[in-house]
Amino acid sequence: MSLAPHPDPADYLAMVRRKRLYGGVLLVLFVVLMVSGFRVADARNAGGFFDGLHRVLDFPAEIFTEAFANWQNLPGLFVQFIPSLIETLNIAAVSTMFGALLAMVLAFLSTRGLALWPRMTPVFRRMMDIMRAVPEIVIALVLIFLLGGGPVPAMIAIAFHTTGALGKLFSEAAENADLKPVEGLASTGAGWIQRMWLGILPQVAPNWSSYALLRFEINIRASAILGFVGSGGIGYDLKTALQWGQGKYDQVVAIFALLLLTIIVVDHFSDRARARLVKGGLEA
Amino acid sequence: MSLAATNIDAVRTGVVQRFRVRKRLSLAVPGLILLYLAYIFFAFDIPGVASRAKPENAAILLGDFWSYKTHVTRDNRSGVVTTAIEGERKGEYPAGAGPDWLTLGDVTRIDLPGGAEVRYMADGGAELAIPDFGEMSVALDGRKIAVTLPDDTDQPNWMSLSKNRISLNRGDWRFAMTPAKTETFRYQAGWELFFFTLDSPFHGKSVGDLIALVASGERVVPDRSNLSAMAHDIWTNKMWRHSDVFWAMGETVLMAFLGTMGAGLIALPLAFFAASNFTPARWLRLGLRRVFDLFRGIDGLIWTVILSRAFGPGPMTGALAILMTDTGTFGKTFSEALENIDGKQVEGVQSTGANAPQRMRFGVIPQIAPVILSQLLYYLESNTRSATVIGALVGGGIGLLLTQAIITQKDWEEVCYYMVLIVLTVMLLDSLSGWVRRRIIKG
Numbered sequence: 001m002s003l004a005p006h007p008d009p010a011d012y013l014a015m016v017r018r019k020r021l022y023g024g025v026l027l028v029l030f031v032v033l034m035v036s037g038f039r040v041a042d043a044r045n046a047g048g049f050f051d052g053l054h055r056v057l058d059f060p061a062e063i064f065t066e067a068f069a070n071w072q073n074l075p076g077l078f079v080q081f082i083p084s085l086i087e088t089l090n091i092a093a094v095s096t097m098f099g100a101l102l103a104m105v106l107a108f109l110s111t112r113g114l115a116l117w118p119r120m121t122p123v124f125r126r127m128m129d130i131m132r133a134v135p136e137i138v139i140a141l142v143l144i145f146l147l148g149g150g151p152v153p154a155m156i157a158i159a160f161h162t163t164g165a166l167g168k169l170f171s172e173a174a175e176n177a178d179l180k181p182v183e184g185l186a187s188t189g190a191g192w193i194q195r196m197w198l199g200i201l202p203q204v205a206p207n208w209s210s211y212a213l214l215r216f217e218i219n220i221r222a223s224a225i226l227g228f229v230g231s232g233g234i235g236y237d238l239k240t241a242l243q244w245g246q247g248k249y250d251q252v253v254a255i256f257a258l259l260l261l262t263i264i265v266v267d268h269f270s271d272r273a274r275a276r277l278v279k280g281g282l283e284a
Numbered sequence: 285m286s287l288a289a290t291n292i293d294a295v296r297t298g299v300v301q302r303f304r305v306r307k308r309l310s311l312a313v314p315g316l317i318l319l320y321l322a323y324i325f326f327a328f329d330i331p332g333v334a335s336r337a338k339p340e341n342a343a344i345l346l347g348d349f350w351s352y353k354t355h356v357t358r359d360n361r362s363g364v365v366t367t368a369i370e371g372e373r374k375g376e377y378p379a380g381a382g383p384d385w386l387t388l389g390d391v392t393r394i395d396l397p398g399g400a401e402v403r404y405m406a407d408g409g410a411e412l413a414i415p416d417f418g419e420m421s422v423a424l425d426g427r428k429i430a431v432t433l434p435d436d437t438d439q440p441n442w443m444s445l446s447k448n449r450i451s452l453n454r455g456d457w458r459f460a461m462t463p464a465k466t467e468t469f470r471y472q473a474g475w476e477l478f479f480f481t482l483d484s485p486f487h488g489k490s491v492g493d494l495i496a497l498v499a500s501g502e503r504v505v506p507d508r509s510n511l512s513a514m515a516h517d518i519w520t521n522k523m524w525r526h527s528d529v530f531w532a533m534g535e536t537v538l539m540a541f542l543g544t545m546g547a548g549l550i551a552l553p554l555a556f557f558a559a560s561n562f563t564p565a566r567w568l569r570l571g572l573r574r575v576f577d578l579f580r581g582i583d584g585l586i587w588t589v590i591l592s593r594a595f596g597p598g599p600m601t602g603a604l605a606i607l608m609t610d611t612g613t614f615g616k617t618f619s620e621a622l623e624n625i626d627g628k629q630v631e632g633v634q635s636t637g638a639n640a641p642q643r644m645r646f647g648v649i650p651q652i653a654p655v656i657l658s659q660l661l662y663y664l665e666s667n668t669r670s671a672t673v674i675g676a677l678v679g680g681g682i683g684l685l686l687t688q689a690i691i692t693q694k695d696w697e698e699v700c701y702y703m704v705l706i707v708l709t710v711m712l713l714d715s716l717s718g719w720v721r722r723r724i725i726k727g
Contacts (some may be wrong), residue, residue, distance in 0.1 A: 046596030059593035133710035136674040141690045148336035264581045
C-alpha cells in the first residue's frame with residue numbers, strides 16, 4: 001500500500017461518482033421492486049388495498065362496541081379463557097425446554113473445536129438449517145393427522161423449529177468460548193460429555209439462557225397461531241369465537257386482551273432477565 | 285499474612301454456606317423441572333395421545349412421500365378397464381394404453397412385484413397367481429363374489445373377505461374386488477408425472493433422450509422448439525401444477541418482502557423521534573416507544589384476523605400483517621441503534637458547516653446503515669417462514685396450497701414437494717442475505 005504523494009483528485013471523484021451510480025441503481029431497483037410488488041400483491045388480493053384502507057377500523061369498532069355493550073361479561077370471560085391461555089403458555093414453555101436441550105447437543109456437535117466427530121459438523125449444521133427452515137405449521141398439521149388434535153402436535157412442531165433456531169445461535173456463542181478449560185479437563189481424562197458439561201456450559205450458560213428466553217417469547221406467539229389451525233390453547237378459542245361471529249365478539253375482545261397482556265408482561269420480564277444475564281452475569 | 289482464627293472461621297462458614305445453597309439449587313432446579321414435566325404429562329394427556337395416535341396414517345403418509353400408486357380398475361358392469369396414476373382423472377392413460385407391466389386384451393394381465401400376477405378374466409372374474417401361496421380365483425356371482433383359494437390353504441392375514449368384498453394387501457400391491465368393480469393398485473417409488481403428464485409427447489423418455497431431443501433440430505411439437513415445448517409442458521403440468529406452485533411461492537416471498545421493507549420504511553423516520561439524542565421531548569419519545577411495544581405485542585395472529593376483515597384473503601393482507609408487527613420491532617431496534625451512534629462523527633461533519641440534512645446523511649446514516657440492513661435482511665428471511673404460516677391463515681401463497689393439500693389427507697407427495705420448496709427457498713434467502721450482509725457490512 002504505497003500512498004501516492006499527490007493522489008489524483010480525478011480518480012477520487014470518479015470513484016465517488018461510481019459509488020453514487022451504484023447507490024442510485026440500487027435505489028431505483030428497490031423502488032421498482034416495491035411498487036411492482038405492491039401492485040402484484042394488490043391485484044392478487046381479494047379486496048384492494050385502497051378499498052380496504054378505510055375499512056381497517058370497522059372490524060375493531062364492531063367488536064369493541066359489542067364488547068362494551070356487554071362489558072359485565074368480560075371479567076367472567078377472562079376467567080373462562082385462563083385455562084386455554086395456560087395451555088398456550090405450557091406449549092411454549094415445554095417446547096422451548098426440549099428445543100433448547102436438543103439445540104444444546106446439536107450445538108456442541110456442530111461447533112468447530114468442540115465437536116465429538118469433527119467430520120460430521122457440516123452434517124449437523126445442515127440438519128439445523130433444515131429444521132430452522134421448516135415452518136411450524138407444516139409439522140403441526142402433519143402431526144395432527146397422525147396424533148389427533150391437542151397440544152402435543154403443536155409442542156413437537158415448535159420444539160423442532162426451536163431446535164434449529166437455537167442450535168445456530170448456541171453454536172455461534174460456543175465458538176467464542178475459551179477452550180482452555182476443555183484442555184484442562186481433557187488432561188484429567190474427562191470424557192467428551194464431561195468436558196462439555198463442565199468446561200463449556202458454564203461459560204456459555206448466560207448467553208444461552210438469554211437466547212432461550214427470547215425464543216420463549218417467540219414461541220408464545222407461535223403456539224397461539226398453531227392453536228388457530230387446530231391444536232388447542234387460546235388460538236383455538238379465538239377461532240371458534242370468530243367463526244361464531246356476532247354475538248361472541250366479547251369473547252374475541254377478551255382473548256385479544258389476554259393474549260396482548262400476556263405477551264407484553266412476558267416480554268417485559270424476559271427483557272429484564274436477559275439484560276441481567278448478558279450484562280451482569282448471574283447475580284453474584 | 286496471618287488471619288485471626290475468628291476471621292478464618294467466618295470465611296469458612298461463609299463458603300460452606302454458599303456451597304450448601306449452590307448444592308440445594310442444583311438439586312432444586314432439575315427437581316422443579318421434573319415436577320413441571322410431570323404436570324405437563326397429565327395436562328397434555330400424553331397417555332391419551334398414545335391411544336389416539338393412528339400409526340396406519342403414518343404408514344400412508346410415509347409411503348406417499350416417496351412413492352405413487354397406479355390404479356388398474358375394471359368396471360364389472362361395463363367391462364371397461366381404466367388405468368390411472370393415483371386414480372386421478374388427470375393421470376389417466378388413454379384407452380388401450382398403459383405402463384409396460386400391463387397387458388390389455390380380452391384378458392387384462394397385470395404383472396406385480398415379487399412375481400405375482402393378476403388377471404381380469406373375460407367372464408368378469410379375476411385370477412391371481414401369488415408365489416408361495418398359489419393360484420386363486422374370484423368369480424362374480426350376482427350380487428356376491430365367490431372366492432376359490434388354493435387347495436389346503438386357510439385365509440391368510442393379508443386377506444380380508446366378506447360376502448361381497450375381497451381385499452388383499454401385499455405391501456407393494458393391493459387387490460380389491462366387489463361385484464361393482466375390480467381394482468389393483470401397484471405402488472412404485474418416485475413422483476410420477478412430476479415433469480411430464482401422460483398427454484405430453486415427452487412422457488416416459490429418459491434424460492438422455494430428452495437431451496438428444498433438445499440438441500436435435502427435429503421438432504416434436506411443430507410450432508415450438510423442443511426446449512420450449514418441454515418447458516411449456518412442465519409449466520402447465522396438470523398433476524403437479526408447477527406454475528401455480530411457483531406463483532404461490534412467489535406470493536409468499538412477496539408478502540415477506542413487502543412487509544419487511546414497508547415496515548423498515550415506516551419505522552426508520554419514526555425511530556428518530558423515539559431516540560433520546562434526536563428528540564429531547566420526553567413525552568413524544570416515550571409515547572412512540574409505547575406505540576412500538578403495542579404493535580409488537582399485538583401478535584401477528586391478531587393483525588391477521590383484523591386485516592383480513594378489511595382486505596379479504598390474499599398476499600396484500602399477509603404483507604400488511606407482517607408490516608404491522610415488524611414496524612414495532614424495527615422501531616425499537618432502530619431507535620436503539622440511533623441512540624448508540626457516536627456523536628463525534630456528527631460533530632465532525634457539523635464542523636465543516638454542514639446543515640441538518642447533510643449531518644444526517646453523512647454523520648448518522650453511515651453509522652446505522654449496517655445495523656438497519658442486517659436487521660432487514662435477517663427479518664426478510666425469517667418472515668418468509670412466517671409468511672407461510674400467515675398465508676395459511678389468510679389464504680394466500682404457498683401456505684394456502686399446503687393447508688389444502690394436508691386437508692385432503694391423501695396428497696402427501698404434494699405436501700412433501702411444497703415442504704422441500706419452502707425449505708429450499710428459506711435456505712436460499714438465508715445464504716443470500718448472509719452474502720449481502722458480508723459484502724456490504726464488511727467491504
